[in-house]
Amino acid sequence: MRELLLGVQYASIFGFFLEAWIVFRNLKGRVHSYLLVGSVAALINSVGYVLELKADSESTYITALQFSYLGRTWYAFFIFLFVAELTGRKIPSILRSAMMLIDAAIYCVIFTLQDHNLYYTDTVFDTSGVFPRLHHGNGIIHHLNIGFQFMLVIVGLVFLLMALGKEKKTVTRKSYITVIMASIVQSFFLIAQLTHLFSIAAYFDVSMIGYFIGNIMMLVAIISFDLLGTGEIAKEFVADKLSEGIIAVDDEGNIRYYNEPAASLYPGLKGDDPGSGNTGKIPDAEHVLKLIKEAASKKEYLTIKDHFYLVEENELVHDGRNYGTLYAIVDETEHIHYTEELERQKMIADNANEAKSRFLANMSHEIRTPINAVLGLDEVILRETGEDDTRKYASDIMSAGKTLLSLINDILDLSKVEEGKMEIIPVQYELSSLVRDLVNMVGGRAENKGLKFTITVNEHIPNILMGDEIRIRQCVLNILTNAIKYTEKGSVDLKIDYSKPHDDTSGRGGIMLMISVTDTGIGMKPNDLAKLLKPYQRLDEKRNRFIEGTGLGMSITSQLLGLMGSRLEVKSEYGKGTCMSFSLLQEVVSEEEIGDYNKKFGTASGLAPKYKEKFHAPSARILVVDDTEMNLMVLRHLLKQTQVKIDTAKSGREALDLNRDNPYDVMFIDHMMPEMDGLETLKRIRKSGYNGDTPAIALTANAVSGAREMYLEAGFTDYLSKPIESDKLEKMLAELIPASKIETVRQET
Numbered sequence: 238m239r240e241l242l243l244g245v246q247y248a249s250i251f252g253f254f255l256e257a258w259i260v261f262r263n264l265k266g267r268v269h270s271y272l273l274v275g276s277v278a279a280l281i282n283s284v285g286y287v288l289e290l291k292a293d294s295e296s297t298y299i300t301a302l303q304f305s306y307l308g309r310t311w312y313a314f315f316i317f318l319f320v321a322e323l324t325g326r327k328i329p330s331i332l333r334s335a336m337m338l339i340d341a342a343i344y345c346v347i348f349t350l351q352d353h354n355l356y357y358t359d360t361v362f363d364t365s366g367v368f369p370r371l372h373h374g375n376g377i378i379h380h381l382n383i384g385f386q387f388m389l390v391i392v393g394l395v396f397l398l399m400a401l402g403k404e405k406k407t408v409t410r411k412s413y414i415t416v417i418m419a420s421i422v423q424s425f426f427l428i429a430q431l432t433h434l435f436s437i438a439a440y441f442d443v444s445m446i447g448y449f450i451g452n453i454m455m456l457v458a459i460i461s462f463d464l465l466g467t468g469e470i471a472k473e474f475v476a477d478k479l480s481e482g483i484i485a486v487d488d489e490g491n492i493r494y495y496n497e498p499a500a501s502l503y504p505g506l507k508g509d510d511p512g513s514g515n516t517g518k519i520p521d522a523e524h525v526l527k528l529i530k531e532a533a534s535k536k537e538y539l540t541i542k543d544h545f546y547l548v549e550e551n552e553l554v555h556d557g558r559n560y561g562t563l564y565a566i567v568d569e570t571e572h573i574h575y576t577e578e579l580e581r582q583k584m585i586a587d588n589a590n591e592a593k594s595r596f597l598a599n600m601s602h603e604i605r606t607p608i609n610a611v612l613g614l615d616e617v618i619l620r621e622t623g624e625d626d627t628r629k630y631a632s633d634i635m636s637a638g639k640t641l642l643s644l645i646n647d648i649l650d651l652s653k654v655e656e657g658k659m660e661i662i663p664v665q666y667e668l669s670s671l672v673r674d675l676v677n678m679v680g681g682r683a684e685n686k687g688l689k690f691t692i693t694v695n696e697h698i699p700n701i702l703m704g705d706e707i708r709i710r711q712c713v714l715n716i717l718t719n720a721i722k723y724t725e726k727g728s729v730d731l732k733i734d735y736s737k738p739h740d741d742t743s744g745r746g747g748i749m750l751m752i753s754v755t756d757t758g759i760g761m762k763p764n765d766l767a768k769l770l771k772p773y774q775r776l777d778e779k780r781n782r783f784i785e786g787t788g789l790g791m792s793i794t795s796q797l798l799g800l801m802g803s804r805l806e807v808k809s810e811y812g813k814g815t816c817m818s819f820s821l822l823q824e825v826v827s828e829e830e831i832g833d834y835n836k837k838f839g840t841a842s843g844l845a846p847k848y849k850e851k852f853h854a855p856s857a858r859i860l861v862v863d864d865t866e867m868n869l870m871v872l873r874h875l876l877k878q879t880q881v882k883i884d885t886a887k888s889g890r891e892a893l894d895l896n897r898d899n900p901y902d903v904m905f906i907d908h909m910m911p912e913m914d915g916l917e918t919l920k921r922i923r924k925s926g927y928n929g930d931t932p933a934i935a936l937t938a939n940a941v942s943g944a945r946e947m948y949l950e951a952g953f954t955d956y957l958s959k960p961i962e963s964d965k966l967e968k969m970l971a972e973l974i975p976a977s978k979i980e981t982v983r984q985e986t
Contacts, residue, residue, distance in 0.1 A: 239367050242441050246287045249449040253280035256456055268322040275315035279448055281308030286445055292369050295362035302371070303348055310344045313386040320393040320416065324400035339385060346378045356382075366440040383431070390424050415458035419451035426450075482546075482566035484529065488559060492522055499566060502541055529564050544570040604645055605938035606865060609960035612638045613871030616963055620848040620878070636681055642960065643718070643790075646711075660945075661800050663824070666706035668698060668750075669831050672733065674710060679717045688721060689728035694834040698735045699748060701827035708797050709821065713752055715790040716817050720756035727757030727814070738822060746825045753818035761809040769807060848878075851967045855880040857978045858899065859970070862892040862918060863907040863936060868959075872905070875963045881970065889913030889921070896927045903973045904928065905957070908937040908948075916951045923952060932973045936961075 257276035260269055285305025292298035314336055321328050350356045358374035394417060401413045426447025430438050437443060482499030484506075486492055495506050503525045532539045533548040540546075549565040615638065618631045676692060683690035713731075720729045732755070735748045761769065769791055795805050798819050809815040859881055863869050869885045876883060884899060886892040889910060904922070908915040919933050935948040935956035948956040954973070957966065971979065 238437075242368075242437075243287070243290065245449055246283060246290065246445060249283045249445065249452060250280065250287065252449065252452040252456065253277075253283055256452060259456075268319060271315050271319035271322055275312055275319055278308040278312040278315060279452065281305070282312060283308075283445065283448065285309075286442065290368045290441075293364075295371070298362060298369055298371055299351060303350075306344060306347045310340050310347065310382070313389045314340050316420075317389040317393045320396050320420075323416075324396045324413075326396050336389075343378060343382045343385070368440050370440055383427075386427075387424070390420055394420055412458045415454050419454035419458070422454065423447040423451040481568070482564075484526070484564045484566070485553065485561060486526065486564065487561040490526070492526060493561065502546070502566060529566070533564065538569065538573075539566065544568055545573050546570075600645075603938075605642075605959040606868070608638060608642055608645075609938070610865075610867040610871055612642070612960040613868075613875060616848075617871070617874040632681060638960075639678065643714075661705045661708060663703050663705055665701065665703055665826050668700050668702055668733075669834065669837070671706055671710055672731075672834060675713055675717065675731070678714060679721060682718075683721050683729055686721065686724070687726070688724055691728060691730045692834060693730065693732045694831060695734045696831060696833050698733065698750075698831045699825045699827060700829050700831040701825075702748075702750070703824035703826050704750075704821065705801065708801065712794045712797055712819070713754070715794045716754045719790060720754050720758060720815070720817075724756045724758035724814075729757075730755045747822055748825055749820050750823045751818065751820045753816060755814065755816040757814040760811040760813050760815055761807075762811045766807060766809065848963075850878040852971050853880045853980045854970075854974050854978045855882070855980065857902045857970075857974045858882040858884065859903045859905065860884045860886065860892065860895060860899070860901045861905045861936075862886045862889065862910070862915070863905075864888060864910040865907075868907070868936075872961065872966075875961065875966060876970075879967065879970070881974075889915075889918035892918055893921055893925065896922050896925060901928050901931050902975060902978065903970060904931055904933045905936050906933060906953075908935055919952055934969065934973075 253276055257273060257280060260273045260276055263269060264273060282305050285301050285303075285308065288301035289298055289305060292301050317336075318328065318333070320326075346353075346355050355376045355378045357371075357379065358376050359372075361372040363370045363372055397413050397417045397420070401410060401417070404410050404413060423444070424447075427444040429435055429447075430442055430444040433439065435443050482502050483494070483496040484492060484499050485494035492506065500506050503522075505521045505525055528539065529548050531537075532546075533550040538545040538547055545568075547567045547569045549567060551563045551565070553560040553563050612635065615631050615634045619628060619635070622628055622631065672692065672694060676690075680690055717729065717731065732753045734751045734753075736751065738747060738749045791805075798805055798821075801821055803819045803821050806818045807815065859876075861869060861872050861883055863872075863885070864887050866887065869887070873883050873885070884895055884901075886895055890913060892904075892906070904919075906915040906918055910918070913921075915935060915937075922933075923929055932954040933952065935951075935953045936959065937948070937956055938959040945956060955969065957969065
């Protein structure tokens with residue numbers, strides 16, 4: 238029996254320690270503080286009683302007894318406060334203080350019980366039983382202590398029973414019932430000890446068994462029935478830890494709840510004195526609610542201490558019933574500042590982009606203007622000289638000039654693609670003419686490097702197609718240029734084939750045009766393939782440092798193909814060569830086949846083909862307006878063999894004078910001129926009543942994104958970028974000059 242009872246006591250000590258630890262881990266608010274102190278008091282009581290059971294002398298026993306009562310005296314008091322707080326009963330502070338004084342006085346009497354008979358009378362220490370025992374009579378303070386503890390238990394039970402009657406939640410009801418049962422059990426065993434209801438009460442304090450059983454019940458209530466109110470505590474804790482202020486208003490417009498952030502924003506919610514330490518008046522709760530409602534309804538920000546708050550309004554609805562409104566006051570200051578900073582950075586970026594566009598336009602104009610003269614006069618030399626050496630030199634100049642021009646075009650085209658202003662414009666074109674242009678543009682470069690340049694064209698491909706001829710030519714030219722650039726010996730092969738698409742549902746007939754370029758150049762490493770299509774990237778930089786180029790061509794090619802619904806396929810073996818290919822869906826305009834290309838046109842040579850004008854129009858008259866004399870001279874020479882009459886003007890005012898005196902079939906007007914630019918010149922010509930319907934072509938060195946749209950919107954029929962391509966110039970005139978004035982038109986061969 239001795240070991241069993243000691244085991245109960247040890248278990249009781251462990252139980253109260255466990256209870257105290259659990260409560261401490263969940264400590265939040267006054268209710269938990271009271272339960273924690275009560276658990277510690279019960280723990281001290283149990284430890285002290287174990288020391289009593291093991292005492293070997295009267296002095297040791299009394300010391301253990303005094304230690305035990307340090308917990309037992311205060312246990313009922315703190316459990317009472319815990320129950321009152323748990324059930325929502327507010328104990329006046331003066332009453333709490335009075336009860337504390339009573340318990341303190343009782344313990345003082347117990348602590349000095351050897352000096353008087355107020356607590357115990359006629360004490361005799363007995364060690365003959367199972368455990369040592371102090372036989373005694375009970376003094377007046379002992380009776381007072383027992384009565385005071387029973388009073389606290391009874392009042393606590395009343396609080397619990399009243400709360401139980403009102404509570405609807407099942408879990409909360411179970412926790413209340415468990416606490417009630419624990420109190421009843423502890424009270425029962427205390428009465429059993431006082432009345433010696435059980436025989437073991439003669440040598441063992443059976444109230445300790447009550448504490449043990451009550452402790453088990455309290456642990457069940459804490460763990461199983463959420464006695465600590467963890468869910469509610471968590472909600473309150475989270476609400477207070479939120480950065481947003483929370484205010485709950487019932488359906489009658491009364492504030493029922495607010496968290497700490499809301500109170501810190503509006504101290505008036507707590508009913509603080511408006512004059513207490515504040516320089517300005519603190520709005521009261523009614524005024525606060527009015528401000529919040531207005532801000533929520535108008536979607537306006539509340540400004541508090543240089544911070545901006547947005548009010549979010551939500552209905553409090555549960556089980557279909559509206560209980561009121563919840564207002565969340567969200568600090569949007571950082572978001573607003575971030576948005577303002579984004580706007581500022583966007584403005585800076587837009588300004589920088591505009592500056593870049595202006596720079597590109599100016600750069601385009603400043604560089605293209607002299608190139609126009611170089612290439613234009615070089616074209617005149619090629620047309621008019623009969624000496625092969627001179628033609629060879631002129632061809633080399635033309636090749637170098639076009640290389641420089643292609644670098645500028647790469648930069649401008651990349652700008653267009655990046656800004657999303659690059660347009661794909663399908664037109665009718667001859668495939669044979671496109672291939673011949675490509676061969677003439679790169680054939681000389683291949684020949685100069687000693688490379689074999691072969692062209693293989695499926696002779697059954699329809700020759701007249703619909704697509705963006707300019708962009709297709711640009712893509713193939715970039716690939717061919719790249720192949721020749723990175724091939725030192727061997728060959729570069731251009732292959733053009735086609736297939737019938739299986740899913741062509743256009744009804745107009747189409748082919749899948751397949752173009753591939755294969756070289757025997759340096760090839761690429763597998764990890765370099767990803768860099769190939771990135772702008773400004775050059776592969777194997779150390780090995781290729783002497784090779785010219787900006788690193789833009791293939792990136793632009795890839796993006797142009799993407800705009801045309803295709804993609805660049807690359808197969809390469811390092812040190813052996815590369816094959817690049819793509820396929821484009823093209824509409825067939827005529828089923829006429831291209832035929833044997835090599836038999837018709839032969840292969841390219843290093844010399845440019847001899848020029849032959851496309852038409853004669855001696856009765857046609859055009860006006861050319863440009864402030865640079867050299868540009869006027871170039872255009873006169875380029876059109877000399879067409880026999881078109883050309884009037885030139887070096888300013889907008891001079892153009893207006895000529896316009897009043899002469900009817901024109903076509904007008905070419907330079908954009909960037911001093912005093913009166915091309916746009917203003919055309920505007921005044923249209924208003925003058927002379928040549929009001931005459932087609933007007935903008936002559937411009939500005940080829941940046943949006944140029945075409947700008948000129949068309951200004952009233953121009955079309956625009957021609959510098960340097961002027963003679964072939965394009967003649968084609969444009971052949972279309973715009975009235976057919977009655979066209980005497981002869983050269984047929985393509």
